[in-house]
Amino acid sequence: MVKSRKRAQLSEFWRRYKKNKTAVIGLVILIIIVGTALFADLIVPYARCIEQVGADRLQGPSAAHFFGTDELGRDLFARVVHGSRYSLLIGLVTSLMALVIGAVLGASAGYFGGMVDNIISRIIDVFMCVPPILLSLAVVAALGTNLRNLIIAITVSCVPGNVRLIRSVVLTAAERDYVEAAKSYGTSNPRIIFRYVLPNAMGPIIVNTTMSISDMMLSAAGLSFIGMGIQPPSPEWGALLSNAQTYLFTAPHMLLFPGLCILFSSLAFNLVGDGLTDALDPKLKD
């Protein structure tokens, strides 16, 4: 009975999600991108990413090199395909981590108020004073450059904004009568936060998170550009992009393809986020 109810809810959710055509398009793009990342090795071997062919430098797209080649003669298609792994990983992991940390801190601040709120909010204020990129730089500089530290660095820069946003939506959601009702039959505070407050504050949080995925990819690109991110020769979309700047006029394809990838993936995440928000809200049923 319970299982079938869960299944019923899932199919109900899918039925509602399907209604939003743009969200379905977003989902299709997302599946393609994720599929590319998962099966990158089957599509094109990693070796091609780093194989430098001096004769084929800065070539435009052709049958041999779908996306052309870069300044060292590496196949751009292979680099973009394999780059999706890094970019997606950084975007998703940082956004999710920032979401979880932001939700715990923001919800505590907004729900408990008083001293808890004061302490969390003041700390966040201090972090907000430092430009995010500087914050990331400081973390990377302190921890050293590798993928894990890059993810930590970008997460740290994203948390303060999340805490602020979640605190403010939780503040309004926690004032509702149903929270008082939940207290009246003895619901514990964590359960109230996770079952009553956060679900009702989800709309802006989901939108913010999906938007931040593309932001995260771009900050990773920024850090890579100044040599504090993914280390060459590893391909990463942001790194490819910053690399291409030098050849903006001689080889625009170097900019075009990674750029399109970032554009499409952030578009897809945003569309899916919108669809999720609507499909998860029972009020917008039908």
Next chain:
Amino acid sequence: MSQNLLEVNHLKKYFKTGAGMLHAVDDVSFAIPRGKTMGVVGESGCGKSTLGRTLIQLYAPTEGEILFQGKNVASLSRKEFNRIRPKMQMIFQDPYSSLNGRMNVFQLIAEPLIVNKICRDKREVEERVAKMMDTVGLASRLAMAYPHELDGGRRQRIGVARALILEPEFVVCDEPVSALDVSIQAQILNLLMDLQEQMGLTYLFITHDLSVVKHISDEIMVMYLGKCVERAPAEEIFANPLHPYTKALLAAIPIPSVESCHKIRELLQGEVTSPVNPKPGCRFAARCPHAAERCTQGDFPLVETTPGHFVACDIGV
């Protein structure tokens, strides 16, 4: 053991505000016998909702005792109170905002059972929810519906079911019908009275609507700015109101009959003053047509004039 299910002695609830102490409930005492209904009437800001919430410990009282089945719930530890809490439940005013829109009817009604870990397994939860839905008159096909799909009356039935599923003995009804249309209001009032009979419930019924309170209550308490100004059996208070405020309140109700057409009434002047740092003396003195110097000097204690009829004013005595 006394026959009173609930006894409240000198209950006070103050809130700290920027301007000073807000005396929301100020020295209120009463008792409700098992199976009876105590009606609490008053205008907005008189502290009636705070009183109800303090009784079920949504707010901690500033002072005073709340004896439930002879035990002072105000002095219990959190753990001890958790055992008593299922016996004291509350029905909320607004059936739109008091239900979590992310949960369906089944989840809403089952939630108190799950939170208090009352049932042994999922099947028992389902059985009890189904039975309760039947009791409050919700069709079982609505179990999967979400509150926003339902009208106010059905939503309030969910609120009633949620409060009663723990099989409480004492229920605080905080304006349960104020947000409903008259025809639906009557349905819910009937339901509440039927359930009281079936389950032997004891109600504290908070409302601003005097005709509703008269209809459902055995005893009525009139509150003004945190103080109880008059308390008497329902019939008595309508037949023989003693406090000037009670009289004014009764006079102000528009009565649906032709006689009241364009009638000239003695109207109460002015508005409710602030409950923050109240002056000593009768709280109603500022609006009272009979106010005299002595009214602003000392507090007026509740005096029993006839058996069961208490009033905090010396005019009617």
Next chain:
Amino acid sequence: MENEVLRIEDLSILYKTDLETVYAVNGISFSLKEGETMGLVGETGAGKTTTALGILGLLPERTARVTGGKILFEGEDICGLGDRELQRIRGQKISMIFQDPMTALNPVLTVGEQIGEALYLHNQENLSLKEIDAKVEETLELVGIPRERKSEYPYQFSGGMRQRVVIAIALVCNPKLLIADEPTTALDVTIQAQILSMICNLQRRYGTSVIMITHDLGVVAETCDKVGIMYAGEIVEYGTLADIFTGEHHHPYTDGLFGSIPSLTENSRRLHPIEGLMPDPTDLPAGCKFAPRCTKCMEICKNTQPGVYEEKGHQIRCHLMKQKDENRKRDALARRGKSGSGENVQAPEVKR
């Protein structure tokens, strides 16, 4: 004949969106003379407010359509008028009091400025600013607010006082017609009594016609001359106050409404609510709109729209009224107990 201020003939209004069509008002007619008060009574979704907004031409443009009927204000059909012409009427000749005094005022303007606004905009008598100021002060005192408070902001007023300000704004131009949409629902009883008696006094003083929209039959009894009971966008019963409260015949819905109110004067342990719910306004029943909830529903009610049956101005939209033979009359007499002489002046009693 006395001056007729407003006459509504067969007015129908619907809201149309991509998904559905809401039939909010379905062919209502009534008229209002100078100085009269008409009560529009009904539950949520009966179409009371839509009617009011329709008269003022304030219906949401994108979705609402007036699909039929006329709104004659002082003999002129104001239904199809343009915005500019409506603005001439709105606020000056017809004004409205909204339900919630907390949100109806602009928090950043002083109450004096808000009251003066309408005068300034409709300045027909070419008043100077000083004269407007004087008039504002006069109006404030009229609604029971000391004139010194005109330079205060809405947040400095309590709920009852704000409603007085809203009323002052509505009355400052001496309108012919005042539409009060649940003016006291958000207020406490003692304040409600103050506000109602004030509206009545001012009305008597200026001969304003009032449409009092409310769900409270008590308010109606205290203030109105005529009453229209609305249900699902129709006026199901219409008559003088006496017709509605003590008349011999009633629409079953009216009976149900009275049965739902707990009485202060009688003791009955059980109420007699109307079972069921308002019909979905996007999918109204084919016959009588009340048929699905009516205890006296007949076969004919389910398929055929009832017409209006009138007796000395008391209109009832119900099939029951058609069968006026002796049998029915005797039945009705028996049903209403000791009434029938027409002199019974008690509220219809709650039937057991």
